[in-house]
Amino acid sequence: GKWEAVVSTQSTGIEMTDSKVNRMIWGTVEDYIITGHENGELRQYDWKTGEKIKTVHEHEHLIKDLQLSKDRTMLVTASKDTTAKLFDAKDFKELKSFKTDRPVNSAAISPLKHHILLGGGQEAMEVTTSHTKSGKFEARFFHLIFEEEIGRVKGHFGPINTLAFHPSGKQYSSGAEDGYVRIHDFDQSYYDFEYDF
Numbered sequence: 001g002k003w004e005a006v007v008s009t010q011s012t013g014i015e016m017t018d019s020k021v022n023r024m025i026w027g028t029v030e031d032y033i034i035t036g037h038e039n040g041e042l043r044q045y046d047w048k049t050g051e052k053i054k055t056v057h058e059h060e061h062l063i064k065d066l067q068l069s070k071d072r073t074m075l076v077t078a079s080k081d082t083t084a085k086l087f088d089a090k091d092f093k094e095l096k097s098f099k100t101d102r103p104v105n106s107a108a109i110s111p112l113k114h115h116i117l118l119g120g121g122q123e124a125m126e127v128t129t130s131h132t133k134s135g136k137f138e139a140r141f142f143h144l145i146f147e148e149e150i151g152r153v154k155g156h157f158g159p160i161n162t163l164a165f166h167p168s169g170k171q172y173s174s175g176a177e178d179g180y181v182r183i184h185d186f187d188q189s190y191y192d193f194e195y196d197f
Helices: 188-190
Strands: 019-026 032-037 042-045 052-057 065-070 074-079 083-088 094-099 104-108 117-122 138-145 148-155 160-165 171-176 181-185
Touching: 019 065, 019 083, 032 065, 074 117, 083 104, 083 117, 117 160, 117 171
Parallel strands: 065 104, 104 160
Antiparallel strands: 019 032, 032 042, 042 052, 065 074, 074 083, 074 104, 083 094, 104 117, 117 138, 138 148, 160 171, 171 181
C-alpha cells in the first residue's frame, strides 16, 4: 500500500525573516506555537493570525531543543550557549538556569522526579581532533529546584543530540552522533536518591 498525504487547502504562514527557527512545539493550549531561534530568542505566536504574542531573549546562542513538562506548565530549552533554562510555559518567565561547560543539544524534564536531564558535548567537527574522553558526552542530571548537578551517565562516543524521558519516568533514551540510540533503565539507587539541602 501507498500512503498519500491529504493537506488542507487552508494554511497559515508566519514569516520570520529576522532569525531562523531551529525548534518549534505546540504551546500549552492549541492556540499558539512556541519557537526557538538561532539568535537565542524564545517566541510565542498565535498560529491562526501569525501575531507574535511574546518574545524573550534569555540565551546568547542558538536554541537547540524545546520540551514541555508532562503537565505542560513548564518548558525547558537547550542552547549552544552551554545552558538549559526552565520557563513557565505560558508567560515565559525564567524559573531556573542550568549551566554546563559544553554546548547543550537537548534537555528533558522528568515526569517522575524533580530532575532535568541535559545532553550535548563538544561540537562534532571538533571531536575528531580530540580524545573521546575530552568530548564530554555524558548525560547530566540536575535537580530541578536547586539547579545543581546530581549525576552523570556515560555511554556515548559522540555528542548527544536528543533526549527523552519515558512517560513513566522510569527510563530515558538518548541519541547521539555516534549513531546509537541508547535506552537507559533506572536502577533502585535512582529512586532511593534524596537531595540533601
